[in-house]
Amino acid sequence: MITLSDRLQRLPGYPLAEVPTIKRRLIAAGMDVIDLGAGDNDAPPPAVAVDAMTAALRQPALSKYGFQQGLLEYRQAASRWVERRFGVQVDPVTETLPLIGSKDGLAHLPFAVINPGDVSIIPEPGYQAYIGGSMLAGAHPYIAPLRPEHGFLLELDQIPEETLRRARLVFVNYPNNPTAAVATVEYLQRTVAICRRYGILLAYDNAYCDLTFDGYRAPSIFEIPGARDVALEFFSLSKSFSMTGWRLGFAIGRPELIGALTRIKSYTDTGPFLAVQKAGAATLDQAEALVIPVREELQRRRDAGVEALRSAGFQLETPKAAMYLWVNLPSGIASAPFATRALEETGALVLPGSAFGPAGEGYFRIALTVGPDRLREAARRLGTTLISISRGELAAAT
Numbered sequence: 001m002i003t004l005s006d007r008l009q010r011l012p013g014y015p016l017a018e019v020p021t022i023k024r025r026l027i028a029a030g031m032d033v034i035d036l037g038a039g040d041n042d043a044p045p046p047a048v049a050v051d052a053m054t055a056a057l058r059q060p061a062l063s064k065y066g067f068q069q070g071l072l073e074y075r076q077a078a079s080r081w082v083e084r085r086f087g088v089q090v091d092p093v094t095e096t097l098p099l100i101g102s103k104d105g106l107a108h109l110p111f112a113v114i115n116p117g118d119v120s121i122i123p124e125p126g127y128q129a130y131i132g133g134s135m136l137a138g139a140h141p142y143i144a145p146l147r148p149e150h151g152f153l154l155e156l157d158q159i160p161e162e163t164l165r166r167a168r169l170v171f172v173n174y175p176n177n178p179t180a181a182v183a184t185v186e187y188l189q190r191t192v193a194i195c196r197r198y199g200i201l202l203a204y205d206n207a208y209c210d211l212t213f214d215g216y217r218a219p220s221i222f223e224i225p226g227a228r229d230v231a232l233e234f235f236s237l238s239k240s241f242s243m244t245g246w247r248l249g250f251a252i253g254r255p256e257l258i259g260a261l262t263r264i265k266s267y268t269d270t271g272p273f274l275a276v277q278k279a280g281a282a283t284l285d286q287a288e289a290l291v292i293p294v295r296e297e298l299q300r301r302r303d304a305g306v307e308a309l310r311s312a313g314f315q316l317e318t319p320k321a322a323m324y325l326w327v328n329l330p331s332g333i334a335s336a337p338f339a340t341r342a343l344e345e346t347g348a349l350v351l352p353g354s355a356f357g358p359a360g361e362g363y364f365r366i367a368l369t370v371g372p373d374r375l376r377e378a379a380r381r382l383g384t385t386l387i388s389i390s391r392g393e394l395a396a397a398t
């Protein structure tokens with residue numbers, strides 16, 4: 001018999017792992033499933049990416065190993081975009097690293113800074129790669145709950161001093177998945193100051209920086225003075241350009257930190273496909289124009305979804321960014337049974353807050369991955385589930 005590692009068995013369940021199987025079963029049974037689970041937009045990737053990729057496939061040199069160095073053209077396009085977008089300068093060779101999606105960098109980063117037993121500070125609810133990567137690297141995860149009364153901000157000054165002293169890494173993600181919260185510059189200054197004081201590496205996950213509404217602009221961590229000493233920042237082409245399956249992102253930061261992540265990754269992968277990097281370079285060079293329609297459509301979906309969910313009896317904030325609605329459930333209704341019933345009985349697929357860790361309980365997440373009409377239909381179905389569960393609760397109580 002093969003014995004699996006303790007490390008593997010300690011990992012929490014991955015929230016999206018079972019969803020495709022359940023969805024397939026329901027569709028096979030004739031159910032009209034509205035999938036608002038994964039943050040995977042229904043829009044196609046930009047034509048510029050598809051054209052560049054098609055041409056790249058005909059260049060044999062781009063079918064070779066990319067290694068960590070990858071395609072200089074991609075690193076240059078990434079650093080040019082960072083400068084245009086945030087006014088931040090990074091060297092394309094020493095301060096930029098191509099990633100196989102930003103998840104690759106986020107999940108591997110703990111191996112570069114964690115010794116067994118060191119603390120990694122993990123926001124909860126939050127993107128699962130933070131806790132998974134940290135635990136695989138032997139970290140002791142310290143769960144920092146994101147609370148509505150603090151605007152879902154990870155407040156380092158709420159963490160005991162003793163823990164901060166043992167911490168080597170913190171993951172900070174704004175615009176946030178799943179809460180859609182955004183951070184002010186003042187919050188980022190506070191966070192950088194604490195990371196500097198305790199020598200904590202600040203992994204700033206900016207995957208949603210361009211999906212912003214009502215004129216809101218999401219900053220880079222490197223707009224904060226002093227951040228260069230302690231931070232690495234992670235970007236993704238997945239969300240802004242509907243390129244989730246292409247697996248392309250990049251990290252930026254000072255050479256020693258980028259070098260450390262590069263060294264770890266040189267043992268686990270050989271970099272993103274060079275043809276994909278070629279297409280990524282073409283996409284980033286046109287990023288500003290390409291994200292406008294994506295952002296506008298998401299804002300239309302946000303408006304339709306918020307209004308329809310409120311009419312269906314739910315409470316939620318109107319988010320300024322990201323591609324999610326984080327919807328409050330009435331107290332006493334647990335998120336997992338709610339999501340299961342909504343899916344099995346109505347075909348509305350949402351993620352229960354508890355899938356993002358216990359601190360996500362009391363909420364469910366909707367990804368704005370379908371158009372306004374389908375969102376309205378999903379809200380109507382979720383409303384019927386809410387009513388039937390509430391009636392059941394009431395009947396049970398009387």
Ligand SMILES: Cc1ncc(COP(=O)(O)O)c(C=O)c1O
Nearest residue numbers: 101102103127177207236238249
């Ligand atoms: C907060 C956050 N960070 C990073 C990622 C990873 O994106 P990718 O690996 O596709 O770049 C996701 C994906 O859902 C996310 O929600």
